[in-house]
Amino acid sequence: MSQSLDLLFLGSGNAFAAGRYWGSFLLNGRYLFDASPIALPHMKRSEVDVAEIEAIFISHFHADHFFGLPFLLLEYDEATQRSKALTIIGPPGIEERLRTITDAGYPHLLAKEKSYEERYLDLRDGLEGDIGELHYLARSVEHVEGLDCFGFRVEIGGRTLAYSGDSTLCDPLVELAEGADVFVVECTCWGDACGPHLGPQDIRELRRRLGPTPTFILTHLDAGQPDLGIENVLLADDLAHFSL
Numbered sequence: 001m002s003q004s005l006d007l008l009f010l011g012s013g014n015a016f017a018a019g020r021y022w023g024s025f026l027l028n029g030r031y032l033f034d035a036s037p038i039a040l041p042h043m044k045r046s047e048v049d050v051a052e053i054e055a056i057f058i059s060h061f062h063a064d065h066f067f068g069l070p071f072l073l074l075e076y077d078e079a080t081q082r083s084k085a086l087t088i089i090g091p092p093g094i095e096e097r098l099r100t101i102t103d104a105g106y107p108h109l110l111a112k113e114k115s116y117e118e119r120y121l122d123l124r125d126g127l128e129g130d131i132g133e134l135h136y137l138a139r140s141v142e143h144v145e146g147l148d149c150f151g152f153r154v155e156i157g158g159r160t161l162a163y164s165g166d167s168t169l170c171d172p173l174v175e176l177a178e179g180a181d182v183f184v185v186e187c188t189c190w191g192d193a194c195g196p197h198l199g200p201q202d203i204r205e206l207r208r209r210l211g212p213t214p215t216f217i218l219t220h221l222d223a224g225q226p227d228l229g230i231e232n233v234l235l236a237d238d239l240a241h242f243s244l
Ligand SMILES: [Zn+2]
Pocket: 014, 015, 062, 064, 065, 166, 220
């Protein structure tokens, strides 16, 4: 029998934080998808044991998606002892990029000895692998020209979850979510012109192409909670918990 997917949304907003905190979610208490600046305080508020996080998936190098990482590293240095290895997976150059932002804010942190092993993994289109019980597949999605952006499809406990990262409507996005149980998908605005992002019309088109099966959880949202009239769609919220 398959286990349910346990999702905790640490934030559910787009970069403009229009009444919501920046998007980030935790799967089964162990896998963090994007590390927004609010990720650590909201994990603590939800009494998550942050020492249990095994992997952090960074979809792309926009600040709302990865500027929370230095705070996590500081936490592991000063407040929470961890011994398990931590894998940080992100666009090519993730280790160097994290070094740059961490050195800017906490200059001596990365030179310190760690109580755990830290592994870095550069993504590329089609990369697959396993971390603990989780199997992942990454695909390049289309967001901003010249910026590496990835979506993910992960399997754990007999269930499949897809995550769009930030994306426009593109074939790899559809392929990632085909046949998935849950699709965490960005929906940046409620109107028709959402820039390099998805909006309600795209969500309707994704539902048409994917069929009724994946439960959509919309995230990376603007303020408000309009009813889009699309079947099997949930809206993420800050600190919302889903077991699906
Ligand atoms: Zn974003």
